[in-house]
Amino acid sequence: MINFQYLRASSPKSAIDGVRTDLSAQFIAGGTNLIDLMKRGITAPPKLVDINNLPLRDIADEGKTIRIGALALNSTVADHSLILKKLPLLAQALNAGASAQIRNMATVGGNMMQRTRCPYFYDPSLPCNKRAPGSGCGAVAGINRMHAIFGLEPVPDQHVCIAVHPSDMCVALAALDATVEVWGPGGNRTIPFTGFHRLPGSNPQKDNTLQHGELITALRLPDNALATHSHYLKIRDRASYAFALISVAAALDLKGKTIQQARLAMGGVAHKPWRLTEAEQVLIGKPATEATFREAAQVAMRGARAFEHNTYKLKLAPAAIVEALTRAAG
Amino acid sequence: MQHNEPDRNNNAGQEARRDFLKQSTLLTALSLTPSVVVQAAEKHLDEKAAAYFEQVTLKLTINGKPYTLSVEPRVTLLDLLRERLNLTGTKKGCDYGQCGACTVHIDGRRTLSCLTFAVMHEGQAVTTIEGLAEAGPQGKLHPVQEAFIRHDGFQCGYCTPGQIMSAIGCLREDRANSPDEIREYMSGNICRCGAYNNIVDAIAEVKKGGQKV
């Protein structure tokens, strides 16, 4: 690893200034993704701004919303009484990710910013438009077992990037209508969670809509009536400590057997956490039965397309949706 | 007791080597981190550029002892422990966060020392496997160490320091209430010898015994 300049920021402003002035500078929080990528030569920032001393760790009930500081640890959020009571789906998704040690280091902001686990992105000797724009996408005609089935370009041979976003936490946040609070050189702004990550388009090197120098300061989650009936289902190659092949965040508000409100999002299927609003509409007003869930899953799969090694996802995804909804309702 | 680690370098040969390293690292820095060096040059820091971003002063407590160190920002906590401080009980398995062999406690929390830079822990307390037993050759082992021995919780032993540090975390977090829960919350520690069943038994026994960990 090349050496780098190290700055320990003492205020959000000094952190933002420290990164803004150098196009290749990066913030470092838990380090669990960034250091991995630096060791492998996938990224080589000449300057790191350590944000761990910033006062952004609090988790607070603000009445109609819950605010989670960007530096709150994944484990702290998952174990917090407020989150367990009001947002159990988020706690479940967090606990499904990585390992106990990594969750003790990883922050909420870092989790949102983690890069894809596509093996072509991870190997600097292979082509990857996300890591080396213009070098091609090795996965399209390569080993694409882990890759996307949604949000793809309409013309099959024009795929610029078919990587998926690897986060579990973000799937729950997409379902729960979170918003992201950002401070930056140009002022402060709020981004709806489903607008935070982006589809690859023609510049897959950008995972999200954050501008250089912008600092995520917090997440806000609105109160909801979904806490009693929610479930995060993660399907992976081994029972624990593996990234999702497919995951589903499902939450229902039930009155008797009737679905009043529904939230549905999937992970492991697209370049961003994939919210399934059309399928949610199918669920509303219907009884919480397997037939209803199957109908929603069918609608959810509209537009899905697979590659040589991930056709299994076309069957696994709808089955996972039905399973997650069944467990949420149960 | 204050451990000023650079004291060990107080001989001429070491000093010469350090100067050489400094210069060669400066050259490396010139070729690889242009923006930093350009910035340093603009501020007339060019001669001191290396020192400016090469070494950072770091105060840490490790196994109860205070250390004052001078480290490059790129040194991971794992490499600091093993290569600089000779605390080789903490193991390097994968170096990429995938195996758990490097697990230590930082301010009481189980973490991976391979995925964190030492400089990020100014003022914090690190506990490694060397810090568990009571001091001295007759010192009593930690209850989790004893349980691992009683249950044969290892074969080659390479993953064991990480397993034990992680097991203590698992018990403190109250995540050892059933074999399934232990397996889930110990899944960050891989054992290529496959001693898993005995590891789970060892942890379950400590939990049942209710000893303070």
Ligand SMILES: Cc1cc2nc3c(=O)[nH]c(=O)nc-3n(C[C@H](O)[C@H](O)[C@H](O)COP(=O)(O)OP(=O)(O)OC[C@H]3O[C@@H](n4cnc5c(N)ncnc54)[C@H](O)[C@@H]3O)c2cc1C
């Ligand atoms: C072996 C392994 C297994 C894993 N398994 C899973 C899994 O199953 N599921 C899952 O979801 N994740 C998994 N992860 C990924 C893990 O969740 C991420 O590494 C972690 O969440 C990153 O958080 P961090 O604080 O360590 O980020 P860092 O590594 O510190 O930073 C990552 C990026 O975020 C940027 N950043 C950090 N904070 C901010 C901020 N406040 N504002 C703006 N930018 C910021 C940094 O500049 C950097 O570019 C795994 C990781 C490993 C190593």
Ligand code: FES
């Ligand atoms: S050496 Fe740190 S997890 Fe493997």
Ligand code: FES
């Ligand atoms: S005892 Fe050999 S790796 Fe675990």
